[in-house]
Amino acid sequence: MADGPRIGGLARFSGIDWPGRLVATVFCQGCPWACPYCHNAHLIPVQGEAEWAWAEVRAFLERRRGLLDGVVFSGGEPTLHPALPEAVRAVRAMGFEVGLHSGGPWPDRLAALLPDLDWVGFDVKAPFARYGEVTGVAGSGDKARDSLRRLIDSRVAFEVRTTLHPDLLDDAALDQLAAELLALGVRRLVLQPARPTAEAPVTAPFPALSADRAAAFESVETRA
Template identity: 45%
Template sequence: MPLHDHPPIAPWQERLLVNGFTPLSSVDWPGMRAATVFLRGCPWRCTYCHNPQLQRRKSGDTLLGWPHIVTALRESHQMLDAVVFSGGEPTADACLGDALAEVHALGFKTGLHTGGAYPDRLTRLLPLLDWVGFDLKTDYVHYAELTGTPDSGARATQSARLIVASGVDHEFRLTWHHQLIAEESALLAAHFAHELGARRFVLQEYRREGVTNAQLPAHSPLPAQLVERIRLIYPDLIIRGEICGLAPG
């Protein structure tokens, strides 16, 4: 009789830092019934981050073992179309490619939420992806101010170009808050996405859930003029009120 009922855990499975799992979501990959896996780590410190508890790679929080996720996916196979990896910034985890490959082997489509912090890693991951939700933060000039990271604008720009050039299905989305993003900055970001050839542009309403910055006003309605101006660039502009990638509490 075998000593183990289950196959041994691969080294990458032990290193993958999973800190949240949503078994079924209709918003994390619009149009798909998706499970969402949340990975720890993000080098940016965006003021309106709704998963700040996932920013640090090392933490005392309880992590979920990857075999647990695989078991849950197998049991829900008939209910799901896809698996989305979110965060944090999921590309901060060097083992993400291994997890994507296994998800594909299980028969699911694969999706990614990313702000583009690691373009070199993204290059290697794109062939394993069926869809990318790219979080475009603001215009290039104001990126460092919003993310708290000096080279974030250059990294996001490189990643945005890679996503469009790859041919992988995608959406570019910008979350609006009047204290953090000027209307002209949002408009410039939409122009940038359009000039790259991004297929879909989403303007997301700010939501308070998960945000720890108590000084940030809870309400920031989308300016009608901004919506109209972006519609001139993207006639099929999507306005979204739900939060994509909100980690379970």
């Protein structure tokens, strides 16, 4: 495949982007949402020239066969790219497991990818009716909820994680979000305190999940 997704960066080795796996992480450019705490904000616009050509990434991965467990496509939002499904299949053909980081803005695109994925890290931003307060896009919560439903139904391994920012989620909103996730069938939740950015400095205590709500999950992990 000569062309692939636009790539803004490559982490040659990561032990954190897919828990329990040693992976390379491919950062795709472009995202339809603009969460103020995003630490890959430089990837939100799709640049005219990718920092990495897909051919370079493939050549690197060929040299890592047998040394890495898998490859994670992250971003940005990888499902923005029409070339992503072919890139995923190419990576699988090399013998790697394939993971995806996504917020689910395009449910149909995610659903089409799921048969070729081994794991998904799914980002949930807020109670679904309040998504626009975080993403800046009206109706984004409906897309995310639909994507999460399809992911759960697919039986592909996944983790759901939520970034905690006190200006975007308070205790009540976090409890509401947890209730919505439980109703969908999510049983494990990862909470990630936001790292401050110029757009979203952290000036108050992080929101906390109530003990009763946390007890309803099989596990709630706080990850720095």
